[in-house]
Amino acid sequence: MLSLLFSNPVIFLISFGALILSLTIHEFAHAFVADRLGDPTPRMQGRVTLNPLAHLDPLGTVAMLLVRFGWGKPVQFNPFNLKNPVRDSALIALAGPASNICIAVLISVILKVTGQSLSLFAVVASEVLIVNVVLAIFNLVPVYPLDGSKILLAFLPRDLAYEYESFMNRYGMFVLIALIFPWYQGVSPISFLVSPVVQFVTGLLM
Numbered sequence: 001m002l003s004l005l006f007s008n009p010v011i012f013l014i015s016f017g018a019l020i021l022s023l024t025i026h027e028f029a030h031a032f033v034a035d036r037l038g039d040p041t042p043r044m045q046g047r048v049t050l051n052p053l054a055h056l057d058p059l060g061t062v063a064m065l066l067v068r069f070g071w072g073k074p075v076q077f078n079p080f081n082l083k084n085p086v087r088d089s090a091l092i093a094l095a096g097p098a099s100n101i102c103i104a105v106l107i108s109v110i111l112k113v114t115g116q117s118l119s120l121f122a123v124v125a126s127e128v129l130i131v132n133v134v135l136a137i138f139n140l141v142p143v144y145p146l147d148g149s150k151i152l153l154a155f156l157p158r159d160l161a162y163e164y165e166s167f168m169n170r171y172g173m174f175v176l177i178a179l180i181f182p183w184y185q186g187v188s189p190i191s192f193l194v195s196p197v198v199q200f201v202t203g204l205l206m
Contacts, residue, residue, distance in 0.1 A: 014123065014124050015127060017124075018127045018131040019131055020052050020056070021052075021128060022100060022128065022131045022132045022135050023052075023055060023056070023071070023072040023135070024055050024056075025050070025099050025100070025103060026072065026097075026099055026100055026135060027047065027055035027072045027074075027075055027096065028048070028049065028050055028055065028099075029095040029096050029098065029099035030042070030075035030077075030092055030093070030095050030096050031043070031047035031048045031049075031075045032048055032095070033091060033092050033095035034075065034077040034092045035048050037082055037083070037088045037091065037092065038081055038083060039077045039078050039081035039082055040081070041076055041077050042077060047075050047076075054073075056072060056073065057071055057073040060072060074145065075092075077089075077092060086153065086154050086161075089153070090151045090153065092150075093149075093151050094147065094151055096136075096139060097135070097136040097139045097147055098136075100132040100135045100139075101132070104132040104133050104136070104201075104202075104205055105205065107128060107129040107132075107205075108129060108205035108206065110125065111129075126206065129205060130198075130202055133198055133201050133202050133205070134198055137194050137197050137198050137201065138190070138194055141179075141190065141193065143168070143172055143175050143179065144169060144175075145172060145173065145176075146176065149164075149168050149172065152164070153165055179193075
């Protein structure tokens with residue numbers, strides 16, 4: 001992605017801005033829902049804000065510049081402050097992807113109502129839409145530390161949930177790295193899983 005800065009600065013700014021905006025809203029949604037469910041931890045840490053500086057992870061931001069893939073600073077919350085820790089933890093996790101889908105749907109409606117397709121606004125809006133769909137679908141993959149792993153825990157029987165959580169806490173990051181790493185012709189396993197869903201959703205919206 002960094003090469004775009006020199007070859008096409010406008011597209012670089014649009015793409016990078018879309019990533020920053022999407023990650024900020026994603027992490028804000030986690031913090032907001034946790035705060036609303038009774039846990040003051042995110043507010044005490046200054047995470048219930050739309051200021052991107054509160055949500056950006058330095059290494060994740062550098063990764064976005066280099067490979068157009070990055071991550072934000074995870075929102076911390078204390079399950080013991082929640083009335084129903086399993087359910088509420090899943091709701092907090094779901095808030096991030098849900099916020100991205102809401103943004104994508106809103107942009108889709110605006111584009112269809114205005115009928116714009118070739119303007120600069122449409123180009124920027126389409127980029128933001130696609131980034132939000134990718135971010136939402138990717139984070140729903142049930143592998144730690146992605147949001148999908150916390151959501152899945154709420155639906156598993158207690159014994160199986162305990163085993164799954166224990167396994168993911170130990171090996172989840174290694175599993176995720178293995179899924180992201182390109183295996184065949186430069187394509188990663190997670191791309192085979194996520195890409196068809198992303199294409200289907202963006203096709204519906206655009």
